[in-house]
Amino acid sequence: MTTMVQESDVRRHELAGFLRSRRERIRPEEVGLPRGRRRRTPGLRREEVAQLSAVGVTWYTWLEQARDIQVSPQVLDALARALLLDQSERAHLFALAAAADPAPGGPCPTVTPALRQLLEQLEPIPACIQNSRYDILAYNRTYGRLLCDLDAVPPEDRNCMILAFTNDDWRAAVADVGDVNRTMAAKFRASMAEHLAEPAWTALLGRLETVSEEFREVWARHEVVSQGGRTKLIRNAHVGLLHLEHNNLWLGPTAGPRLISYVPLDAESRERLEQLQALALAAV
Template sequence: MTTMATAVSEPDIRRHELAGFLRSRRERITPEQVGLARGRRRRTPGLRREEVAQLSAVGVTWYTWLEQARDIQVSPQVLDSLARALLLDRSERTHLFALAGSVDPAPGSDCAGITPAFHEMLTRLEPFPACVQNSRYDILAYNRTYGRLLCDLDSLTPEDRNCMLLAWTNEDWRSAVVDLPGAQRLMAAKFRAAMAGHLAEPAWKALLARLEAASPEFGEVWARHEVVGPSNRTKIFRNSRVGLLRLDHTDLWLGPSVGPRLVTYVPSDEESRQGLERLLASALAEEPSRA
């Protein structure tokens, strides 16, 4: 007979199974497989928790709770990001969503993290600026042209490489956007629309709190409750190195339309094309001094 003291609910079993599965998948991946440096003091087999959190664009504390089998909410979009970061194959991805009791938004899709091959593809797109962003506007990877398009991304810490944060707090980024108020309003509307599926997630709430604390200007825009879906359009930037650039912006989704996306900028005129070539040359010239 099962007593109340020994009874374990099905949700508890699922959470512990999910925690063990995530931990096992994390420990089997080498840093080199996902484009990270191994370092000298690595004691953990495979990836560290904070590295999985970074690759998945979720909070370290939140991911730690997930591996500790705590009772927290996990959206399909976050599960999709974890599946990609952990390089799960189709069977493993199906198992992940089953353990989480969630419906896979892209059940037939292959998973791919930000691997060295992906970084190579970003490099091959140069001089066209390109990066990978998630729906929270975190910049997960970028090529050298994008790294100097609006500000010097290499000089920023990973947690500060977020387009929303940069658009309201980084003066170099702000001065590079010709129509800053219009861009801010559009970004806030897209961010609000995307956040509807992540309202209870700590990473989203933390970013919103940081924006509200850092910028009263953001609070005014946010209070309008405007929403808008994804869109592609021509953007004009005032780059500090090469001057005005007119670029056609395109989003290429790497998974569900609420997940990671490849963001590219193609010159809309010959002057902008030449400007991007000069910008890449400038970036290449700076590389020896950064080494």
């Protein structure tokens, strides 16, 4: 018991020192805050980190003071974003807190080299691999330019729910975005029923409720829709209107990862997808 208490105490102090060091290295203008004339604190103030992370100032102060308090994976995720941690620093943060990262980085074992090759072979048909949480695990070049410039999106934000409710380019490309997003939220609720206690799911839900009033409104309806394909109209910023059929190809016996493709429904859409592929290849 004494050894466990000592280890916990060491972890708290290491975590406190790590948070303080990361806070002090960030310039206010890096996170959109004014520097001001009377700033004496190196980097960010504690209250600024608390504000950026949507946590209480007192609670965050206690965290930096190595007090014995509970910290959830969702809060650690918010702190990692606020402190601009890279992947190694993020992993260290969760390790110090002895918590499971709800959005770990690194390659996904679901996406094998053969599946990546398949995505390439499907060109110019836009295709990607998603999990049931709508994380985009892999995609081909045409899909990367279909709804927004996906390469420009940070890996931790490559989630269709996040993009659908927060990314202006993505939203502009989707015809009837309100109806489509309402359906997506209903599908997300149906999928989440089997993952209610999992940190990655609750962290994503918490983030969506924080950043999008639209999501909060549709989520409060408690609507549920099963997964399935449908016809979609996409107004691509580069090649114009695309008439596509959305298809799911499940990669296992359960409703987990799936390969999603957007098949053109007319010759004009096919030609425009070929143009989009050429544009994507030229940008490499």
